[in-house]
Amino acid sequence: MKHFYTLLITLITLTASAQVPAGYYDYATGSGYTLKTQLFKIINNVDDPEINNTVEEFQTVESYNSLDGFNATYELDFYYEVNGNTTILDMYSENPSGADPYNYTPVVDECGNFNGEGVCYNKEHVIPQSVFSSQLPMYSDAHHLIPTDGRVNGFRSNFPFGNVDNSQLVSQSGISNPTQNGSKLGEYLDLGYPVDYNGDVFEPIDEFKGDIARIYFYFVTRYEDQVSNWSSYAMFNGSSDQVLAEPFLSVLIDWHLNDPVSQKEIDRNNNIYYNHQNNRNPFVDHPEYVALIWNTTPDTEAPSDVTDLAASNPTDNTIDLSWTAATDNIAVSSYNIYVDGVNTFNTSNTTFTVPGLTADTNYCFTVKAKDTSGNESNFSNQACEMTTNNGSSGGDIDIFFSEYIEGSGTNKVLEIANFTGAAVDMSIYTLKLSANGNANWSTTYTFPNNTTINNQGVYVIANGGSIVCTSEYDDINNAITSFNGNDAIGLFKNDILIDILGDFNSSANYAQNTTLVRKPEIDRPTTTFDINEWNSFASNNCDDLGTHIQTLDVEDFTVTDIKLYPNPVKGNEVTIVSNEDISVEVYDLLGKKVSEQNITLEHQTLDISGLSKGMYIIRLNSSKGSISKKLIRQ
Structure with missing residues (x-):
């Protein structure tokens, strides 16, 4: 979920929204080259019936020239320079710890002719375009096209990436070697890998080695169905599974491990997905996938034990848990939560609201960490807490409907917000639809497995034919979004109605061709629909979708x-x-x-x-x- 917060002069305003789409990697459940193929099916532009229950995204094939505008807008140096938001971030000229040798103004300094380093920038194919004969979509795939100094781009040429022997640098007129930021071209340096390479390689500075490695892992995954048919390239072995030849596979894995994912990569991945070509680099979102795919040594190391488990905020039916994250040699994938010694829940977060408890009852909890290979830690410390006995049956603080779109055609969307103060496990919640004043709830929607709405987060469900603000959707379901402006929609907790849109058992129109947004002062659900709790907007208005604002008086x-x-x-x-x-x-x-x-x-x-x-x-x-x-x- 994305989160955005705004402070007004007299009000504390809390806002929330979404980032990596929920369910995007649900199909990525295997290991080895099976996992690589699963990722290929998620990020390519070919529909696959095997993954129609996940958020499969088709890559939009953009033109090569469209990268000019993308670079000028999104490839800016927000990370190293005082005035970096006005200059291009070039991995071959950036000095992370001091002043850059030169800077480029977007568009103005785009190549152009050049006769030396520091003259202009252009676009480099990290995987040389000669490998795939300059064919689309590889030719214009933004994930492996980066803005670089024009002369250094030509200097790197088609050479593979690797570690360089400083005593065997290549000499070339018009450019220093190493370059002005320390990138260099020279004979491959043998660091003791089982396979050696005889030839020249290009080595970027340490700050960006992981970036290059994860670009390669993306590329050989995204194009695994084509890579074996391409022309010879030293870094590829001619296969469609391993693809990366030794010693380059070992080099890239080392670079990946020694230079972890940076905020720059995260932002770039999001910008490419949301603002350009609609697919993601899985190895930026999930760095652990590299070891799961290319590490043939079985992982037998268990995660560290969970510490600092605490139970708090009891209600009649819930208790909040929190703990310090465990660590693992590859990655912790999730946590098993034991209730009175019974393995009952699983979550990937370090907070969890235990649902479905009995009032006025003491519960004791322990947690085990689990890694991507199934290894499990020992038990955490035990934390106990007693539920309250307030006897309330409705009107409590809970999740609630926050937005409703009943627009033209199939533009139909529901949004649910969580301002309870803790993450909410949606396994005990459902939505139900009553059409045309029917006295029964005729359609039931169950949230996907392991769905959680973070505190101050939202969850968006849309019709499959909806075309407004599609980047904000968390799930697609045509049944629950078949509503018109006179159909009641209920939000249920443990099959008990807690919030409602419209009037049950009434066919009167309440929101036809209308967008409703819950007013910011509303802080809880209600079982009686009141249009005065909502702000109304025109049909197909999705300006607020994916976020919700709740306003609290400072006096609180x-x-x-x-x-x-x-x-x-x-x-x-x-x-x-x-x-x-x-x-x-x-x-x-x-x-x-x-x-x-x-x-x-x-x-x-x-x-x-x-x-x-x-x-x-x-x-x-x-x-x-x-x-x-x-x-x-x-």
């Missing part, structure tokens, strides 16, 4: 006299003035926590040196409550 918070300055800030420190010790959490606009620090009365400075330019949400927590503020780093 008891934190007093907290000041934050300067804001916006250009330096590396922000002063926070408080009348007591507080903890500070910093979140990016996707809802990811990027920093956490303690501020004391003696030291009231927040270090933001590790943050790139952009907008963040600062959450200030004291013993009396919490408050959120927007921070802009320039």
